[in-house]
Amino acid sequence: MKRFHVVGIGNAMVDVLSHADDQFLAVNGVGKGIMQLVDAERAVELYARIGPAREVSGGSAANTIAGVAALGGRTAYVGKVKDDQLGAIFAHDLRAQGAVFETPKAPKSAAFETGRCIVLVTPDGERSMNTYLGASETLGPEDIDVETMAATEWTYLEGYRFDGPDSHAAFAKAIAATKGAGGRVALTLSDPFCVERHRAAFRAMILAEVDLLFANRAELVAMYGGSFEAAMQAAAAEVGMVAATDSENGVHVLVNGDHSHVPAVETRVVDATGAGDLFAGAFLWGLNHGHAPEVCARMGNLAASEVIGHIGARPEADLRRLFGAQGLL
Amino acid sequence: MKRFHVVGIGNAMVDVLSHADDQFLAVNGVGKGIMQLVDAERAVELYARIGPAREVSGGSAANTIAGVAALGGRTAYVGKVKDDQLGAIFAHDLRAQGAVFETPKAPKSAAFETGRCIVLVTPDGERSMNTYLGASETLGPEDIDVETMAATEWTYLEGYRFDGPDSHAAFAKAIAATKGAGGRVALTLSDPFCVERHRAAFRAMILAEVDLLFANRAELVAMYGGSFEAAMQAAAAEVGMVAATDSENGVHVLVNGDHSHVPAVETRVVDATGAGDLFAGAFLWGLNHGHAPEVCARMGNLAASEVIGHIGARPEADLRRLFGAQGLL
Numbered sequence: 181m182k183r184f185h186v187v188g189i190g191n192a193m194v195d196v197l198s199h200a201d202d203q204f205l206a207v208n209g210v211g212k213g214i215m216q217l218v219d220a221e222r223a224v225e226l227y228a229r230i231g232p233a234r235e236v237s238g239g240s241a242a243n244t245i246a247g248v249a250a251l252g253g254r255t256a257y258v259g260k261v262k263d264d265q266l267g268a269i270f271a272h273d274l275r276a277q278g279a280v281f282e283t284p285k286a287p288k289s290a291a292f293e294t295g296r297c298i299v300l301v302t303p304d305g306e307r308s309m310n311t312y313l314g315a316s317e318t319l320g321p322e323d324i325d326v327e328t329m330a331a332t333e334w335t336y337l338e339g340y341r342f343d344g345p346d347s348h349a350a351f352a353k354a355i356a357a358t359k360g361a362g363g364r365v366a367l368t369l370s371d372p373f374c375v376e377r378h379r380a381a382f383r384a385m386i387l388a389e390v391d392l393l394f395a396n397r398a399e400l401v402a403m404y405g406g407s408f409e410a411a412m413q414a415a416a417a418e419v420g421m422v423a424a425t426d427s428e429n430g431v432h433v434l435v436n437g438d439h440s441h442v443p444a445v446e447t448r449v450v451d452a453t454g455a456g457d458l459f460a461g462a463f464l465w466g467l468n469h470g471h472a473p474e475v476c477a478r479m480g481n482l483a484a485s486e487v488i489g490h491i492g493a494r495p496e497a498d499l500r501r502l503f504g505a506q507g508l509l
Numbered sequence: 510m511k512r513f514h515v516v517g518i519g520n521a522m523v524d525v526l527s528h529a530d531d532q533f534l535a536v537n538g539v540g541k542g543i544m545q546l547v548d549a550e551r552a553v554e555l556y557a558r559i560g561p562a563r564e565v566s567g568g569s570a571a572n573t574i575a576g577v578a579a580l581g582g583r584t585a586y587v588g589k590v591k592d593d594q595l596g597a598i599f600a601h602d603l604r605a606q607g608a609v610f611e612t613p614k615a616p617k618s619a620a621f622e623t624g625r626c627i628v629l630v631t632p633d634g635e636r637s638m639n640t641y642l643g644a645s646e647t648l649g650p651e652d653i654d655v656e657t658m659a660a661t662e663w664t665y666l667e668g669y670r671f672d673g674p675d676s677h678a679a680f681a682k683a684i685a686a687t688k689g690a691g692g693r694v695a696l697t698l699s700d701p702f703c704v705e706r707h708r709a710a711f712r713a714m715i716l717a718e719v720d721l722l723f724a725n726r727a728e729l730v731a732m733y734g735g736s737f738e739a740a741m742q743a744a745a746a747e748v749g750m751v752a753a754t755d756s757e758n759g760v761h762v763l764v765n766g767d768h769s770h771v772p773a774v775e776t777r778v779v780d781a782t783g784a785g786d787l788f789a790g791a792f793l794w795g796l797n798h799g800h801a802p803e804v805c806a807r808m809g810n811l812a813a814s815e816v817i818g819h820i821g822a823r824p825e826a827d828l829r830r831l832f833g834a835q836g837l838l
Contacts, residue, residue, distance in 0.1 A: 232575070232602040232823060235564035246561070265594040265622070273561040293594070494561060 182363070183331035184280075185253040185468040186461075189324075189354055190241025190338030191316035192259030192283075193295045194266045195453070197491055198233040200300040205308055210300060215309040215371045217343065218298075223312035226298055235266070236492040237273035238297055239316070240370060241338035243454045243493045247461025247483055249278035250499040253468060256280035256328055258354070259341075260319040263287055266294035267315070273494070283323050286315045301491065305449030313343065320346030321353045329357035334392075334464055337385075339370030339399075342378040355389050366392040368460055369399035376402060392421045392467075394460045400424055412439070423463055423477060425456060431477045442477040445485035454493025458483040462499075479508055511692070512660040513609075514582040514797040515790075518653075518683055519570025519667030520645035521588030521612075522624045523595045524782070526820055527562040529629040534637055539629060544638040544700045546672065547627075552641035555627055564595070565821040566602035567626055568645070569699060570667035572783045572822045576790025576812055578607040579828040582797060585609035585657055587683070588670075591644040592616055595623035602823070612652050615644045630820065634778030642672065649675030650682045658686035663721075663793055666714075668699030668728075671707040684718050695721040697789055698728035705731060721750045721796075723789045729753055741768070752792055752806060754785060760806045771806040774814035783822025787812040791828075808837055 205212050208229060218226065227233075237246075239259060248255040257274055261267030263285040274281045286292070295314035299307050319341070329335060335358040341347050355365055367382070367390045369375050375382060382403065386393060393415055397408050404411035408426070415422045416434035424432040430443040462483035466476030486497050503509050534541050537558060547555065556562075566575075568588060577584040586603055590596030592614040603610045615621070624643035628636050648670070658664060664687040670676050684694055696711070696719045698704050704711060711732065715722060722744055726737050733740035737755070744751045745763035753761040759772040791812035795805030815826050832838050 227601060230605065232566070232605045233598075234821065235598060237561070269562075269564060272556060276559065276561045492563065 182333050183254060184256050184328070184333065186245065186248045186334045186336055186464050187256045187258060187328060187332040188241035188245040188336040188338070189258045189351065190341050191239050191295055191311070191313060192242060192261045192270055193239035193297045193311065193316060194270055195236050195238030195493060196227065196233045196296055196298045197236060198230045198298070198300060200230065200302060202302055205300065205302070210308050210310060212302070212308050213306045214373055215311055215340065216373070218310045218312050220292070220312055223296065223298065223310065226310055230298065230300065235269065236494065237270045238453070238493050240340055240368070240457050241336055242274060243457035244336060244461040245279050246274060246277045246494045247458045247499070248465050250495045251462060251465045251503065252500060253465045256332070258283050258324065260315045260323060261285055261294040262290055262292065262315040264294050266296060270294060277494070282325070283319070286318060290315065299453055301451045301453070305452050305488070307451060307453040317344040318346070319344065319350055321349045324350050324353045324357070326353065326357040329354045330361035330363070332358060332363050333468055335363060335365050336460065336464060337365065337367045339368050339374045339378070339382065342374065342381055348381060351385070359389065364391040365389050366394065366460070366464065368394040368456070369403060372398040372402035375399055379403065386418055390419050392423070393419045394423050394456070396425045396427070396456060421473060423480070425459055431459070431481060433473045433477050435473050440474050442474055442481060445481045447485040447488055449488050451491045452488055454487040455484040457493060458487045458495065479503065482506060482508065511662050512583060513585050513657070513662065515574065515577045515663045515665055515793045516585045516587065516657060516661040517570035517574040517665040517667070518587045518680065519670050520568050520624055520640070520642060521571060521590045521599055522568035522626045522640065522645060523599055524565050524567035524822060525556065525562045525625055525627045526565060527559045527627070527629060529559065529631060531631055534629060534631070539637050539639060541631070541637050542635045543702055544640055544669065545702070547639045547641050549621070549641055552625065552627065552639065555639055559627065559629065564598065565823065566599045567782070567822045569669055569697070569786050570665055571603060572786035573665060573790040574608050575603060575606045575823045576787045576828070577794050579824045580791060580794045580832065581829060582794045585661070587612050587653065587657070589644045589648040589652060590614055590623040591619055591621065593623050595625060596644070599623060606823070611654070612648070615647060619644065628782055630780045630782070634781050634817070636780060636782040646673040647675070648673065648679055650678045653679050653682045653686070655682070655686040658683045659690035659692070661687060661692050662797055664692060664694050665789065665793060666694065666696045668697050668703045668707070668711065671703065671710055677710060680714070688718065693720040694718050695723065695793065697723040697785070698732060701727040701731035704728055708732065715747055719748050721752070722748045723752050723785070725754045725756070725785060750802060752809070754788055760788070760810060762802045762806050764802050769803050771803055771810060774810045776814040776818055778817050780820045781817055783816040784813040786822060787816045787824065808832065811835060811837065
C-alpha cells in the first residue's frame with residue numbers, strides 16, 4: 181500500500197470572495213466566468229474597488245486535495261506560499277482537513293506575497309477569477325520531494341500551474357518519480373484560456389504521461405477544436421481515461437473506447453467555484469477505492485453539488501456522511 | 510448637520526470562523542458562549558487544533574459601524590490594526606462597506622500582529638470567542654482624532670476596548686471631544702466577563718458620560734446584580750436610555766421611566782456572532798433618523814436577524830432592501 185492515494189500539485193491561493201454584478205465586471209474589465217492572471221498592482225487596484233470580502237483557502241488542486249482528505253483519503257499537496265499571514269491560513273486549512281502539506285514556504289524577505297484570487301460571484305452563481313500568482317509562481321523542481329511523489333497512487337497536476345518559469349521542470353521531476361514507482365498521472369486542463377497559453381506543453385504531456393484527463397466542455401473544445409463530441413473522441417484517442425464535465429448537463433466518461441454519461445446532481449448554484457475541483461477529488465478517491473469510472477463520476481457530481489451550494493471552494497458539509505446517505509461508501 | 514451619525518471605537522479584529530462541537534470546547538478548555546482573551550501563544554496553539562476556517566472582518570464595534578454604513582448612515586471607525594495582511598483585510602472591508610477608517614496602523618516592525626478572534630460555532634449556533642488582541646490593544650489617545658470625534662452625533666464605545674493600557678485615556682479624549690461639540694455617547698457592556706474585569710470603570714463612565722446603554726441580560730445582571738428586571742431598573746435610574754437585549758425573548762427599551770418590550774424577529778440561528786453588534790448599529794441609525802426608541806429596537810432586531818442567519822458578523826443581505834420591505838425606511 182502506498183502512503184498516498186493522491187498528491188496534487190498546483191497554485192497555492194487564498195480566495196478573496198466577494199459579490200459583484202455584471203455591470204461591475206464590465207466597468208472594471210473583468211472577464212466573466214474565466215480565470216485571468218493579474219499582476220500585484222492590478223490586484224491591489226481591483227481589491228480597492230470590490231465590496232466587503234471574505235477569505236477562504238482555495239487553489240484548484242488544493243481544493244481537490246481538500247476533497248480527497250474530506251472523504252478520508254490519504255493525500256498531500258505541493259504548492260508554494262510565502263511565510264506570511266495568508267500563507268499560514270492556507271497551510272492551516274489544508275492540514276486541518278487532513279492533508280499533508282510540507283512544501284517549503286518562500287521566506288519573509290521575498291518581494292512577493294502569498295498568491296490570492298479575487299473571486300467575484302455574480303447573482304447567477306458564476307465566478308470570475310482574478311489571480312495574483314505571487315509565491316505560487318515560484319514553485320520549482322527544488323520543491324518537489326521525490327519520496328513523496330514516488331509514494332502516491334496518483335499525481336494530480338493542475339493546468340494553471342503551467343504558468344510560471346520553473347513549473348514544467350517541477351512537473352517533469354514529479355512525474356518521473358511517480359511513474360518510476362508505478363504510480364499514475366492525472367491532469368486537469370483548468371481553463372480554456374490556460375489551454376490557449378499552454379496548448380503545446382499540455383499536448384506533449386498528455387501524449388507522453390497522462391493516464392486520466394479532467395476537462396470541462398470549453399477546455400476540451402479549446403484543446404482539440406471542433407464540437408464537444410469530436411473533442412471528447414480526440415481526447416479519448418490519446419488518453420486511457422477522460423472525464424469531461426458539462427456543468428448541469430452532467431459528465432461524460434470515456435474509458436478505452438467506452439463512452440458513458442452520468443447526469444449531474446440537481447442543485448441550486450450559489451457559487452460555482454470549486455465544482456470541477458471537487459469533482460476531480462471525489463473521482464480520484466473513487467478510483468482509489470476500486471469503483472468503476474461511472475460510479476466515480478457519480479461521486480464527483482455529488483461532491484461538486486455540495487461545494488456549489490455555498491460560497492467557497494472547499495467542502496463544508498460532511499462529505500462522508502453525504503456519500504454514506506447515497507450508498508457510496 | 511454633523512459629518513457623522515455614529516463613530517465607533519473598539520478592538521479591530523479579523524474573525525477566524527470555524528465549526529466545533531461541545532466536546533472540542535471542553536477538551537480544549539474553551540468557555541462556551543463567551544469571549545475569552547488569549548495570548549499569542551495560546552492563539553497559535555488553538556488555531557493549530559481547529560478545523561478549516563474562513564476569515565471575515567469582525568470586531569464588535571466595527572460590526573456595528575458596518576451595519577450603520579450598510580443602512581446608508583454616515584459613519585467612521587476608530588481602532589488599531591497592524592500594517593500586515595490581516596490589517597489590510599480589515600481596513601478594506603470597512604471602507605468597502607462605506608465607513609471611514611483612518612486610524613494609523615501599527616508599523617510592520619511591531620512585535621505583535623493584527624488582532625484576531627478565533628470564533629468556534631457549535632451546532633446550536635452559539636459562538637465561543639478566543640480573542641488575541643494584538644495591535645488593537647495598543648490604541649491610545651494619540652490615535653483619537655478630536656476633529657472626527659467632534660463631528661459625530663453619537664460616539665459608540667465598545668466595552669471590550671476597556672482591556673488595554675491606554676484605552677481609558679483614549680476613551681476620555683474621545684468623549685470630551687464628542688460631548689464638547691454637543692454629541693452623545695453610547696456604550697455597550699460587550700460581555701459579562703468584561704463587566705467583571707471593568708465594573709468600576711464602566712460604572713464611572715455610565716454615571717458621568719453615557720446617554721445610551723446597550724447590554725444583554727447576562728451583562729446587565731453582571732453589572733447591577735439581582736434579577737434581569739431589577740438590573741434594568743437600576744440601569745434606567747442611571748442612564749437616560751437603556752436597550753436591554755434578551756436573545757429570542759426580544760428587547761426591552763427603557764427611556765426616562767417608560768419601559769417597552771419589542772419581540773425578536775423569528776429566525777433560524779446559524780451563527781449568533783454579531784447579533785448584538787448589528788442590533789446596536791440599526792438602533793443608532795434609527796435614532797439618527799428621528800425614529801422612536803421602540804421603532805429603533807424593531808430595526809435593531811431586524812438587522813440582528815439578518816446576521817444571525819449566516820456565518821459571519823457583518824451584514825450580507827441588502828439591509829436597506831430588508832428595511833424597505835418592512836416599511837422601516
